Amino acid sequence: MNLRKALAKPIHISVRHIAAAFGVMVLCAGFLLLAGANLPPPRFVLNADQKSVDPLDYPFWREASDKLVGRKYVVLTFDDGFYKDGVIDESILDVLRWHHAHAMFFLVCGHLNEAADRVLSEIANTGNIIGDHSYDHEHLNGLNLVDLQHQIEGCSTRITSLTGHRPRFFRPPFGETSPQVMQVAQSAGMEQMLWNANSEDSWLKRPDQILSWSLEQTEDRSILLMHDRPATAVALDRVLTDLEQRGFRFVLPIERSPADHP
Template sequence: MPPLIKKMRKTATAFRAAGIGAVTACLSLTLTGCAGLDTTAPSAVRADAKATAQAARLGAVDCREVKCIALTFDAGPSENSPRLLDILKERQVPATFFLLGARHIEKFPQLVRRMAEEGHEVASHTWDHRILTELEPKEIREELERPNEAIERITGRRPTLMRPPQGRTDETVHEICRELGLAEVLWTVTAKDYTTEDPELIESRVLDQAERDGIILLHDIYAGTVPAVPGIIDALKERGYVFVTVPQLLAPGKAEPGKVYR
């Protein structure tokens, strides 16, 4: 087995051990994050919003008029990210990256910089992938502040979005996110790519769930995910979808700190 493949599998295995596999318990309740949360849909954000300079900055796509969908990737950057970025660039598709700090942002700063330079939204998935609802407020702040500071040092822009590990959040997390200027983003589509290395299966799971205003959850740390991305993009474009970042999905509205979106 080539050394790079061994290294990639070792990284993915370590991440599973850190807790990503436990997300199954949450997903058994709902495909859109843990049940019982007060969440806001993109269409609701757009409904009463007025066009602003912020919306203009996000580009010409108006998701009130066209059928939009957002690709999001958690837990990178990784050794797989360069190929993923190549694919997105070739197909002119923007994405939103919810990045981990430890062993990811700190290991691949050049990829974080490239994501920002190529027009993707760079956001936070915490520093160590600790379950925020199990932590004390001081620990939650540290999990959120460290990746924000690291991303800002690399890109010059502080994140305004975060995704809680396993989608687990509560009022304490909301309040701290509000203090830190962060909105929480969950998902409506999951390929459960942590359970398989089969790109065709990952692709079919995404396509079966895709709907307008969807937020697709994938992880570019797993071997089967990046190979599935070209097929996902091509099939959804054929269905008339336009790919956007999460901020573009909400425009001309804007995510508010402390609120949860999906």
Template structure:
């Protein structure tokens, strides 16, 4: 017996002959064997959203990274400088897991109530702490509490940072349930960003369902563009 390519297949037993006949019949019918696990088709991305987690790195970071990776998601981690300096291995773990790292100030103060010199110190020390920990030099900045003004933006510009707020607030910081966080992520549309936190167990528990919900809507987790502050395809 020959394949269509003309290659001869030795048929040493009835079992072998039956297997070959079945294989050829399946091919004729357009039936294909299951693909290896790694050969699954890539998700079709009709748009991108930005998943963001503030206030890390912390003792919760390893579990968060594991959940994100297991569900095929990437996110932007807005780290506090004081925690990056104290947990450099976790900053490196964020990068190794395919996440992006942003600046979230050094000590999380209300920046709009601070002097320009203090704002500068908060931002510059965090740039140094994250870079020193192996997280690269951040290009994105999220002001604590989402509070900003002209002075804050002027200092951001000095360090080449793009300010990133959010269009959807998960309310995880306010005790939102896992169901509520999943529902919040379900409101995301192309280009939008959601606020979550590194330390929130409920946000971590929501990750599998967030991934399922995005896939069902043809949305993928993207990076946040330093040019626009909106979610785009990973570069």
């Protein structure tokens, strides 16, 4: 009876209550904007699809802050280096520096020579990640085990001897993989990394085309495929500027520790 009476009673919401609720909402939104603005990006690991990244330690308030301001994340990757003894890589590194960005360089060991040593240490010592892109950029499917090991482990060993660091990520040439390719890469201590956004710079020659493909394909948490090519180096400043204007921040994946595995 009492409950029925209570429910039948009209609820009075005063202007003061509405103003107070609105004030609390504005305060919460302001807090989320401020709290997320100056924090470093969350840590990312490679997604199980091997084509994108996932955040670790991503609390609700941080996600809400990112959504509120449209903040997004992308991993920049450059394949097939070195090009012209590292000249193109140096200009790519310059552009990355202007934007305080870091990237992953998937190197083809057969492209490395002594002239490129300096660039190799510059990449490694400026916070970028060096990955293994095979020894000779061959189609790996169909190779026998010994040749496969030479292409994958052999390149990893060469990168280790040149930089002092074992690569943790492997990208198969042309994105062509198989259980055996993945097994050999895993045995050499590497995670396979593909991509889900393609600048199409392996065949496009005009920087404006590379720009528009990169912008069209890149989504939140994408891995963007680019190459050490002259047209890419020319387009890169504009690609990064436009991505930043669209809310993107440039991140790198960390190596998964056993505790991070789902």
